[in-house]
Amino acid sequence: MKINLKECMENVRTNTPLVHNITNYVTVNDCANILLACGASPIMSDDINDVEDITSICSGLNINIGTLNGNTIPSMFAAGKKANELSHPVLLDPVGAGASNIRTKTSLDLLNQVQFTAIRGNISEIKVLASGSGNTRGVDADISDTVTKDNIKSVIEFAKEFARKTNSIIAITGATDIITDGEKAVCVYNGDAAMSKITGTGCQLSAMMTAYICANPENIFDACCTAVIAMGVCGEIAKKRMTEQDGNSSYRNYIIDAIYNLDSETLERWARYEIC
Amino acid sequence: MKINLKECMENVRTNTPLVHNITNYVTVNDCANILLACGASPIMSDDINDVEDITSICSGLNINIGTLNGNTIPSMFAAGKKANELSHPVLLDPVGAGASNIRTKTSLDLLNQVQFTAIRGNISEIKVLASGSGNTRGVDADISDTVTKDNIKSVIEFAKEFARKTNSIIAITGATDIITDGEKAVCVYNGDAAMSKITGTGCQLSAMMTAYICANPENIFDACCTAVIAMGVCGEIAKKRMTEQDGNSSYRNYIIDAIYNLDSETLERWARYEIC
């Protein structure tokens, strides 16, 4: 199997999907800029009286629960249900699920009341969703939950099962990224460890995955894989650009810049993935 | 007519106006940094129990309705009325007016209850305000609402009429920017198309326009034109600085940097505008 990288990527630039984001205030600016960088258009809205109108004029919805609060939680449900009604794709990024009761409960309730097209998180967050409870160390993957050579097969099986149960594409991202629709599974080896030293690379990927899904309605699995690969490839391109004085702040800018300048030939050449 | 670019720009650096911003959480950091870059000082406050005190110690108020919500909407009215009471200039940036009922209604209600010194938006947003209803595609100008050579004269007439009706300076920004006080109108040709690939260049301009108005109370029309020209010129300067690897994230930084380093000679040399 080959992923249709070129087509998936170029469709975003051609279709310029408008993506509705209900997202945290920490990384929201980077999410907006990476959406613009990849060829999409962002709109942020999280008020209960605003979200249904906004999601109606968009192509898809990205729900990120970081910095959730009593006002934005009802908006997530209202927007998610509206997007479902309109058959718009909806993505869930369960930031910090397992780190607090309200984050876990909100994620699980969203799963029950909204049909998600895709769910992206680290292994700990996805495990929390799958098990219906759990513990994560803030927004980072729990150490005991790291994906390694030894446990990758069982993680893939776990992800496939969760994908079938939720009828969603599951993307577990980390040193190795796993994307599955419940039948097929792809492992992505792109990326750089330093990406974890930037706040919000996960949030940015979730926003970009939503745009890719919107622009590729006939091929959403390939779209998700392409977004994950593009983020990893650009993490590598940006890393190569770094000088001795550059740190995580410049790296953040360089990754968004690399997404902006990415062409499909480079994407195909740098992509490292396999069916797994 | 020549715009007093040099004086308007230097007055901001000399007077260092403190600007109160009620603004969206997407681009708020860039708004703060561009205010500092141009010589002003920012303060952000949007709580109903905070805004009247804060606006009282400031020179002016910038109301930007992006990511408005049930808590911040009443704050916009309270701060706007307080600023009016104190004869402080107030600017409105009706982000996404037309994209949702609550954004349209809030903009129109603000127009009715607060006297704005200036209103800055894209053509779609301004049309929504003028017509009292409408439709915009998120935060971008509606395609059918693009300002072209063919319709620019009617757009100018429309803007002049709206300026007279609201007794505000109207700035319609896009590929060509139009600024009018209802009598005079100026067309600005500075800027670069890539600016639309950065989130919040409009928001940044609104913040900066507020600072320019604060620092030039005797000449607010020239102040508005100067802010618009400065933003466009710096968009061009920053564009020239870009390398092959730079994208929209670096471009964002370079524009703010260019505002920081802008001198009045450069501004005058690069300015491209005409009375229209």
Next chain:
Amino acid sequence: MKINLKECMENVRTNTPLVHNITNYVTVNDCANILLACGASPIMSDDINDVEDITSICSGLNINIGTLNGNTIPSMFAAGKKANELSHPVLLDPVGAGASNIRTKTSLDLLNQVQFTAIRGNISEIKVLASGSGNTRGVDADISDTVTKDNIKSVIEFAKEFARKTNSIIAITGATDIITDGEKAVCVYNGDAAMSKITGTGCQLSAMMTAYICANPENIFDACCTAVIAMGVCGEIAKKRMTEQDGNSSYRNYIIDAIYNLDSETLERWARYEIC
């Protein structure tokens, strides 16, 4: 007396403390990135139903009252009390105390109900806390409150007294930074005037101080001094890196980058402080 710069700095990288931040939406992204840059891990959470759980899994809490609101104020108290219960360090950054009644009142009430390990602000903000009322010009130090050669001795005495009264380490930052635990006092001369042209260098320092305290529980005074010195040193390193075209936006990135790349030898070589 010599401050244990090397040990304090390296302990952050070794211990990677998870820091809970209740902070403003203006500079929150920079706070997250500087925490990652210095070796810590950030989590942001400000909802009343989220903060107690989140602070429980963290090593310490940073409360920054910029853009405080009716929802986040109760969260500051709940999280602060929970952190006290758990004997976690808690830092207060009273942004804009004195600029509005609600900011002053919230700061003073927090002081009464939460035991702070450290308090960091500019001279105006700290004076407001100490006097129980006052006036500050937005988020900048009141001109009449500038620390000068002539008044530095009385400022140090004032800070020591406030430190004893609150049983907190007090850090008054500005051109010269003063850190005291009520007995010892250190003056830091590092930094660059251009840092005041970036939004949020103070907020970033507060976040970083919290991380340093978390990682050095046996030596929190040295930890606070080291964080202040590190920020100043990196402000100088970043300044040297600036080209003619760089302004405050690139400078912001360069400071975070410098924190990311800082090694203890450089820190020790560049540090300029004295017991005072």
